[in-house]
Structures are given as C-alpha cells and as structure tokens.
Amino acid sequence: MKVTGGDQKVLPNPPEEPMLEGKEAIARGSKLFRDYKCVTCHKTKGFVPSSGPVLTKVGRKLTTEKMTTWIVNPKAIKPKTTMPAFAGPQRDLQYIVKYLETLR
Numbered sequence: 001m002k003v004t005g006g007d008q009k010v011l012p013n014p015p016e017e018p019m020l021e022g023k024e025a026i027a028r029g030s031k032l033f034r035d036y037k038c039v040t041c042h043k044t045k046g047f048v049p050s051s052g053p054v055l056t057k058v059g060r061k062l063t064t065e066k067m068t069t070w071i072v073n074p075k076a077i078k079p080k081t082t083m084p085a086f087a088g089p090q091r092d093l094q095y096i097v098k099y100l101e102t103l104r
C-alpha cells in the first residue's frame, strides 16, 4: 500500500521484524490504535467515546484507501480537522488499517 500527498510523516519500516498476518496483524492493529492515542478521540468496541467520530462501523463505511488517507493526512480530506496526522512506521499504519477494516 503506497500513500502519497500532503504533509505526511509515515516512516520506512524497521527491517528486523517481518509483517504479521491474519488475526495477529489485527490484534497488533488494535494495540497500536491505543498506543498511537487514536482512542483518545475515537470510540471503537471496548473504547470510550470522545471528540472524534465513532469508528465502530468504519470498515463498512470507508475504502482502505480513504481510511489510509484519513490517518496519514487528515487535512487532505478536511482542512480544518483537529485530527493529527499519523507519525510512525508504514507497518504500524498497515496494522491499524487492517484492524479498522474489521470494524463492521
């Protein structure tokens, strides 16, 4: 998955760890969703609601591409948004997206 545009801060993957697959990838994404503080603004199953939109059905609502753009460059979609752009390795971004895709 290649992401382009805006003031994005996605970093290259550290080489030492191979990408996880399936359930393991989704579990990692769910953990990263907390680690990257997405939960401070977004409600998903088991997390408390706050200022951002509820993401419990985001996997049904958004395409993978649109979801990724929201995360790496939210201002490209909504210039006045308070959502910060994701800053971290590409791999973590992919795990988070895999997790969000399961929210249906």
Ligand code: HEC
Binding pocket: 033, 036, 037, 038, 039, 040, 041, 042, 051, 052, 053, 058, 061, 062, 067, 070, 071, 078, 080, 081, 082, 083, 084, 086, 096
């Ligand atoms: C400071 C609060 C905040 C944080 C932190 C945050 N977001 Fe958001 N996010 C928002 C807001 C607010 C919107 C809606 C756009 C708007 O109205 O500004 C949004 C929109 C989204 C959308 C689009 C939702 C839809 O229904 O179209 C996705 C997907 C998303 N965020 C994922 C994430 C992920 C993943 C993270 C963590 C890497 C994250 N957000 C961190 C506030 C936040």
